[in-house]
Amino acid sequence: MTRNYDQNNIFARILRGEIPNNTVLETNHSLAFHDINPAAPVHVLLIPKGAYVTCDDFATHASADELVDFNRAIARVVELMGLTAGYRALTNAGRDGLQEVPHYHLHILGGRALGPILTKAAPLS
Ligand code: AMP
Numbered sequence: 001m002t003r004n005y006d007q008n009n010i011f012a013r014i015l016r017g018e019i020p021n022n023t024v025l026e027t028n029h030s031l032a033f034h035d036i037n038p039a040a041p042v043h044v045l046l047i048p049k050g051a052y053v054t055c056d057d058f059a060t061h062a063s064a065d066e067l068v069d070f071n072r073a074i075a076r077v078v079e080l081m082g083l084t085a086g087y088r089a090l091t092n093a094g095r096d097g098l099q100e101v102p103h104y105h106l107h108i109l110g111g112r113a114l115g116p117i118l119t120k121a122a123p124l125s
Pocket of ligand 1: 037092100101102
């Protein structure tokens with residue numbers, strides 16, 4: 001997928017301190033904050049601080065330190081948010097994934113039963 005990074009996307013602006021966020025966790029290479037429009041009682045976004053567009057961009061180009069930091073941060077967010085009954089971690093990428101913000105982010109959702117991951121209303125073509 002393309003990795004043209006838009007330096008003015010909203011998460012880049014959050015990382016530069018131009019826009020406030022409700023921080024859950026900050027580490028050397030990652031930031032987690034509450035989603036502004038939560039889809040569940042717990043809805044945290046975890047982002048790398050580096051300029052990566054999608055999950056595959058991050059997985060391909062991030063350093064080992066960044067990759068470890070991000071994955072450890074997932075576990076810390078789950079613990080901090082008390083998601084003992086389970087959670088869903090998902091990422092949207094590109095046009096078909098309906099990605100709105102072109103800076104890689106992992107949605108971590110929980111706090112209630114979340115239902116099926118995809119609706120089956122639309123037939124596959
Ligand atoms: P996606 O469709 O996967 O790109 O998701 C983007 C997410 O970013 C949505 O769930 C938005 O509610 C969330 N979002 C957009 N702007 C902000 C913001 N300023 N602070 C926190 N979350 C935001």
